[in-house]
Every structure is written in C-alpha cells, then in structure tokens.
Amino acid sequence: MTTVVELEHVTRTFGAVTALDDVSLSVGEGQLVGLLGPNGAGKTTLLSLVSGLRRADSGTVRLFGGDPRDASSRIALGTTPQETGLPPTLTVGEVVDLVAGHYPAPMTRAEVLARFGLEDLSGRQTGGLSGGQKRRLAVALALVGRPRLVLLDEPTTGLDVEARHTLWEALRDYHADGATVLLTSHYLEEIEALAERVVVIGEGRVLADDTLSSVLGLVGLRRVIFAVPNGDGVDLARLPGAASAQQASDGRWTVLASDADRVVRALVEQAVPFEGLEVRGASLEEAFLTLTQKEEVVR
Amino acid sequence: MSIVLAPRPFWSLAVLHARFQFLETVRIPIAVIGNLLFPSLALLFFVIPQRSVADDPGIATAAIAQLGVFAVMSTCLFSFGVGVSEDRAMPFDPFLRTLPAGAGPRLVGRVLNGVLWSYLALVPLVLLGAFLTAATLTPAQALAAIAMVPAVAVPFLLLGLAIGYRLSSKAAIAVVQATLFPLAFAGGLFLPPEAFPGWLDTLSKFLPSRAARDLAVQAVTGYEAYAGALVVILAWTAVFAALAVTAYRRDEGRRFH
Numbered sequence: 001m002t003t004v005v006e007l008e009h010v011t012r013t014f015g016a017v018t019a020l021d022d023v024s025l026s027v028g029e030g031q032l033v034g035l036l037g038p039n040g041a042g043k044t045t046l047l048s049l050v051s052g053l054r055r056a057d058s059g060t061v062r063l064f065g066g067d068p069r070d071a072s073s074r075i076a077l078g079t080t081p082q083e084t085g086l087p088p089t090l091t092v093g094e095v096v097d098l099v100a101g102h103y104p105a106p107m108t109r110a111e112v113l114a115r116f117g118l119e120d121l122s123g124r125q126t127g128g129l130s131g132g133q134k135r136r137l138a139v140a141l142a143l144v145g146r147p148r149l150v151l152l153d154e155p156t157t158g159l160d161v162e163a164r165h166t167l168w169e170a171l172r173d174y175h176a177d178g179a180t181v182l183l184t185s186h187y188l189e190e191i192e193a194l195a196e197r198v199v200v201i202g203e204g205r206v207l208a209d210d211t212l213s214s215v216l217g218l219v220g221l222r223r224v225i226f227a228v229p230n231g232d233g234v235d236l237a238r239l240p241g242a243a244s245a246q247q248a249s250d251g252r253w254t255v256l257a258s259d260a261d262r263v264v265r266a267l268v269e270q271a272v273p274f275e276g277l278e279v280r281g282a283s284l285e286e287a288f289l290t291l292t293q294k295e296e297v298v299r
Numbered sequence: 300m301s302i303v304l305a306p307r308p309f310w311s312l313a314v315l316h317a318r319f320q321f322l323e324t325v326r327i328p329i330a331v332i333g334n335l336l337f338p339s340l341a342l343l344f345f346v347i348p349q350r351s352v353a354d355d356p357g358i359a360t361a362a363i364a365q366l367g368v369f370a371v372m373s374t375c376l377f378s379f380g381v382g383v384s385e386d387r388a389m390p391f392d393p394f395l396r397t398l399p400a401g402a403g404p405r406l407v408g409r410v411l412n413g414v415l416w417s418y419l420a421l422v423p424l425v426l427l428g429a430f431l432t433a434a435t436l437t438p439a440q441a442l443a444a445i446a447m448v449p450a451v452a453v454p455f456l457l458l459g460l461a462i463g464y465r466l467s468s469k470a471a472i473a474v475v476q477a478t479l480f481p482l483a484f485a486g487g488l489f490l491p492p493e494a495f496p497g498w499l500d501t502l503s504k505f506l507p508s509r510a511a512r513d514l515a516v517q518a519v520t521g522y523e524a525y526a527g528a529l530v531v532i533l534a535w536t537a538v539f540a541a542l543a544v545t546a547y548r549r550d551e552g553r554r555f556h
Contacts, residue, residue, distance in 0.1 A: 051397040072306050074399040085390025089326035090319065101315040102307060102398040125326075141394075151397075 002029045003065075004149050004180045005050055010059035012045055019045040021204035022059070027182060029148070032175050034195030035184040036215070042204040043184035047151050050182070051079050063149070075104065078147030080138040080155065088127030092118060092137055095126060096144055103145030115170055116140040132163040139167055143174055150174065152183040156190060168193050192216065222260040222281050226267075226274040227252045239266045252276070309407075312400045316408025321415065324378070334377065334416065338370040339423040341489065347431050357520050359432040361491065363424055364444070364515045369488040370420040371448060372455045372508060376475045378413050379459025384471035387464070387550065402547075410456060417452050436519055443518040451511045454532060457539035458507075464546035482508040504528075507535035 005027040012020040019042045027033050035043045048054045049061045052068035066073030086095060093109055100106035113119045116136040126134065135156065142150050155171070156164040171194060175181050185191050191198055191212070198215040200208040208215055221243060228234075229251075236245035236255050241262030245255045257263040260279050267274055325331060346362045347353050386392050395405065428434040436444065458478070462471050483489060485499065486508025492500050503509040504525055510532040513524035 048393075053393055053396055071399050071401040074397060075306055077397065077399070079394060079397040081394030082390040085392075085394065087319075087323055087389070087391055089323050094319065094322065098315065098319045099398065102312065102400050104305060104307065145399075 003027070004029050004031075004063070005182065006060075006062040007046070007049070008060045008062075010049065010056045010061055012049065012054065012057050018204050020049070020056075023201075023204070023206055024059075025199060025206060025209070027180060029180055030175075030178055032181045032194060032196045033183070034191035034198045034212075035182065035201055036186070036188070036191050036198055037184075037201035037207075038186055041201045043201055044153055046201070047079075047153055047182070047184060051077060051151055076145075076148040078142035078145055078150045080142045080152055082138070082153075084134075086126040086129075086134060086137065089125055091123050091125050092129070093122040095137065095141065096122075099141045100144045103147075106145045107143070112140050112144045115143070115173075117166065132159055135159055135163070136167065139170065143170075147179065149180045149182065152181065154185055155183060157185075157187075164190075188216075217258065221256045221258060222279060224255040224257050224260050224263050224267075225252055225276075225278040225280075227276050228272060228274055230273050234270060234272050236272075239263050239270075241266065306399050309404055312404035313407035313411065316405045317411035317415070318408075320408060320412045324382075324412070324416070331416075334370075334374055335420050335423055337373065338366045338420065339427055341369075342366050342424060342427050343431075345489070347427070353432040356433045356435050357522070358491075359428065359434040360436065360520050361516045361522060363428040363432070363434050364519045365488045365491065365512045367421050367424055367444075368451055368486075368508070368512045368515050369483050370424060371417040371451045372483065372488070372511070373479055374417045374420050375413055375452050375455035376459045376462070376479050378416060379409065379456045380462035380471050380475040381468060383409070383460060383463025384466055384468040388468055406460075413456050414449050414452055417448050421448070440519045440521075444515070447515050447518045451515060454507050454511070454536040454539050457536065457543045461539060461542035461546045464543065464550045482506060485509070487512050505531060507532055507539075510535070 003026055005025070007023055007025045010020055010023045011018070021042075023042075023046065025046075035046065037043050045054070049056055050063055050068055052063070052070075052074055055069065061068055063073045064076060068074060068077075090098070092113070096109050096112055100109070100112075106112075107115075109122065110119070113122055116139065118133065118136060118140060121129065121133060121137075126137065129137065135158075139152065139155055142152060150171075152171070156167050159167065168190075171181060171183075181194070183190075183194060195212055198208070198210065198212050199206055200215060200218070208218055210218075224242075236242060236253055239245075239255065239262075241257050241259035243256045243258055245253055247253050255263055264277070264279065267277075342363065346359070346366075352358050352362055396402075459475070462474050462478070466474060485503050486506045487495070487503060488508060492503055492509065492512075495503060504527065510524075510528040513528045514532065516522050517524040
C-alpha cells in the first residue's frame with residue numbers, strides 16, 4: 001500500500017503551548033481515518049501541517065511523498081474552508097469555479113453541486129446560504145478537484161441529523177471511489193459512522209491508533225463511583241470488569257469499567273461495604289482523560 | 300510515489316485570482332464608487348473652477364496628472380493595505396493557501412486587479428479633463444501616461460502589502476489614511492509644489508509621492524522632473540519591497556486556527 005500522509009516525530013508549539021508532541025503517523029492510500037480527540041488536542045494543528053499551512057518545528061511531514069508546503073505536492077489534496085469563511089459576495093457557482101480552477105481535472109460545476117444537493121443554489125451569493133447549505137458547500141469544495149486525499153476538520157459540527165447523514169453518505173461515496181479520507185471530530189458518533197481506523201489524540205500525542213472496534217472498546221468505558229467508608233482491603237482495580245480505580249480527595253472511588261455490570265456484581269459478591277453507588281457512562285472527554293493517564297502510568 | 304498530475308500554469312492561476320478578486324470588489328459598489336469619485340470630485344471642485352488653471356493646457360494637464368497619481372496611490376494603498384489585511388482575517392484565506400497554488404499567483408492576481416482598478420479610477424478624471432479643461436495629450440504622451448500607471452502603482456502597492464500583511468484590518472484602515480493624505484499633500488498631488496514654501500518643497504523631493512508626481516507630469520507635459528526623482532522613487536520601491544517581504548514572512552504561521 002502506498003503512503004499518502006507520513007508524519008515522523010513531528011513537534012509543533014505555539015508559544016508555551018505544545019500542540020503536537022513527537023507525533024508519528026502514517027496513512028495509506030484508500031484508508032478512511034478518523035482523528036478523535038477533545039478540543040485543543042492538536043487535531044487541527046495536525047491537519048494544518050498536512051495541508052501545508054504550517055511548518056513543523058521539528059520532524060518531517062510528507063504529503064504524497066513531497067513537502068506539503070510545495071504547491072505541487074498539494075495537487076491531489078482537497079480541504080474544506082470553515083463554513084463561516086466563504087466569500088459572501090461570490091455565488092455558489094463562482095466559488096466552485098474558483099476552487100476548481102486550481103486543479104488539472106476537476107469535476108464540473110453541475111456534478112459537484114449535484115453530489116451535495118446544491119443544484120438550485122448555484123446563482124445564490126454564499127452570504128445568503130443557511131448554515132447547513134454553507135457546510136455542504138464547504139465539503140463540496142474539498143471534493144471538486146477530484147483529490148486523492150481529503151482532509152475534513154469537524155465536517156458536520158452543528159448540523160441537524162438529516163443533513164449530517166446526507167454529508168456522511170456523500171463522503172462514503174467519494175471514499176468508495178478510492179480516495180483517502182482523514183477527518184477530525186470530537187463526536188464519537190461521526191467517527192463511528194465513517195472511520196475504519198481511528199487515531200485518538202490528546203494533549204498533542206497519539207494515545208491510540210487502531211481499528212474502529214478496538215478504539216470503541218477503549219473509549220466505551222463506564223464509571224462506577226462509590227464510597228467505602230469502613231476499610232477497603234479489596235484491590236478495586238483488580239475486580240472483574242474493571243480497568244482502573246482511583247480515589248478522589250473526598251474519599252470516593254471511581255472505577256473505570258469495561259463491563260460495569262460485572263464490577264457491581266463482584267462488589268456484591270465480595271461483600272465490599274460500598275455506599276452511594278453511581279454508574280454512568282464515561283464521556284468521551286473522560287475516556288480521553290483515562291487514556292492520557294494510562295499513558296502517564298506506563299511512562 | 301510519483302504524481303503525474305501537473306499543476307495549473309502560473310498565469311492562468313493569476314488571471315483566475317484577478318477575476319474573482321475583481322468580482323468581489325465590484326460587488327461592494329461603495330468601495331468602487333468612493334475610489335472612482337474622490338479624485339474626480341477634487342478636480343471638479345478645486346481645479347475646474349479656477350479658469351487660470353483649467354484654461355492653460357500645460358497647467359491643466361499637470362493638475363490632472365497629479366490627481367491621477369493620487370487616484371493610483373489611493374487605489375493601491377486601499378486595495379492592498381486594507382484588502383490584504385481583511386483577507387487575512389477571513390477564514391477563507393487559509394483555505395486558499397491549501398489549494399495547489401503558491402503565494403505567487405494570488406499576489407500577481409492582486410497586482411493585476413490593482414492595476415486594472417487604477418486604470419478605471421483614471422477614466423472619470425481623463426473624461427472630465429478632456430471635456431471641461433484645456434488639458435491635451437499628444438498620442439505619444441497618452442502612451443507614456445498609460446505606461447506610467449503600473450510604474451507609479453508598484454511602489455505604493457508594495458507599501459500597501461507591507462501594511463496589509465503586518466496589521467489587522469482596523470489598524471490598516473487607519474494607517475492607510477494616515478499615510479495616504481499626508482503623502483498626497485506633501486507630494487504635491489493636491490496643491491502643485493510651485494505653491495509650496497521652500498522648506499516643504501525640499502522635504503517633498505524626498506517623498507515617493509512627489510517623485511511619482513513629477514515623473515507623471517513630465518510624461519504628459521514635458522515639464523522636467525527634478526533631478527533625482529527617479530532615484531528617489533526607485534529607492535522607496537526597494538524599501539517598500541523589503542518591508543512587504545518581511546511583513547509577509549512574519550505573517551506566515553503566526554495565526555492560530
């Protein structure tokens with residue numbers, strides 16, 4: 001498999017903030033990769049390095065084997081503008097033509113508009129579009145040049161369910177034609193719907209890089225929270241179904257569980273004198289946090 | 300792996316950007332009208348009523364030439380200074396930078412657009428001058444005037460770029476205005492330098508606006524520019540080019556998104 005994107009030991013800082021910390025990542029042709037991580041994790045910075053907007057402080061970034069800062073390396077790259085940033089006085093058709101004019105073999109205006117259900121809006125100024133229409137146009141602009149690699153930064157944030165599904169369908173169709181897709185999201189649902197491979201990024205580092213199902217297992221943890229006022233004596237982290245256990249400053253324990261039911265059953269069976277039991281789903285943010293902490297324990 | 304696709308030719312990309320920048324400008328008519336109108340209004344109110352100026356072919360032609368320099372200077376400072384800083388604030392700008400085209404074609408597109416608007420800004424001036432004053436041009440002088448426009452435009456568009464790449468759009472508007480009007484006045488674009496006190500005339504000769512004015516007047520009337528005008532304008536062009544390049548380099552990668 002040929003490599004489309006290659007990052008080797010890439011570090012990028014903004015002043016005191018380390019956006020990416022020694023990241024290595026390689027994306028092969030035809031893959032559909034989801035970059036998952038909380039806001040501020042470094043996902044957008046990573047895309048900006050791949051699209052040539054920024055330079056890495058150290059390490060190398062390769063796009064189709066070349067430096068992404070050379071225009072010729074970006075000949076088969078498609079990216080989306082932020083939907084708030086479309087030139088308001090240009091019409092939908094004109095913006096499509098402007099972007100298409102940069103590529104050697106672009107889609108026709110009619111084809112790209114039809115793929116995203118924008119045919120009737122060709123003559124409308126982009127300033128007059130709804131949020132959902134702007135978002136569809138933004139993704140359409142990523143595909144108009146028939147790129148072999150598409151970078152999408154939070155492609156459906158803020159869209160309603162129906163619009164989101166329409167966009168996902170269009171992206172799956174385009175990927176099915178053989179294109180490589182690298183998208184970021186902080187919605188697990190979006191990553192689940194699209195990605196085959198998931199890279200979890202937190203605090204500038206790659207925390208996990210695996211198939212969708214393995215990563216779902218990693219982040220699909222639940223928290224079992226309770227107090228044990230009268231002595232402990234039980235290694236809570238070793239309970240069946242538990243992944244880790246931590247005691248907060250108020251004395252309450254939080255057990256992160258891949259199988260919360262088994263943890264509760266074990267607590268009862270082992271007659272652990274727990275109080276104030278709570279079971280709740282770990283949010284993505286919490287799941288990321290545990291990945292981060294695990295990493296630190298390993299270090 | 301090898302990429303067989305070749306990028307689009309430089310000039311077709313430059314023309315593409317010029318075309319869409321022109322469309323964007325023309326769709327905000329107030330910006331266009333302001334630019335086209337101000338030099339013509341100055342001609343109409345301050346030159347044409349003074350019949351001693353308007354009826355003298357040489358003086359009238361020189362007056363129109365100096366307002367023409369002002370029109371070109373203001374078009375360049377506004378479209379490059381304010382235009383570039385506004386574009387930089389737009390999230391569309393980083394998107395355009397990810398397309399397979401370097402900074403060159405976009406910059407050349409901007410220059411083409413700026414020069415085109417400079418010519419358009421001169422049209423009402425030339426028409427008013429032809430119909431309401433005694434100003435005249437021989438065919439050779441007319442050609443020289445056409446050639447002078449890009450030559451006058453280049454230093455000021457470089458200054459505009461230096462402002463546009465360094466400042467936010469609000470600061471750029473203020474700086475452009477604070478640069479444009481003093482430069483125009485002290486450069487003899489509103490009042491001819493013959494009306495200046497001696498000290499101002501001396502100071503004026505070191506300004507790019509005065510050098511551009513004298514060279515433009517020489518091209519259309521044959522009045523000799525002061526010695527050193529060419530050196531002054533070339534020196535300022537070099538200074539503004541250096542400022543523009545450093546501002547552009549500083550700008551890269553400084554923005555967060």
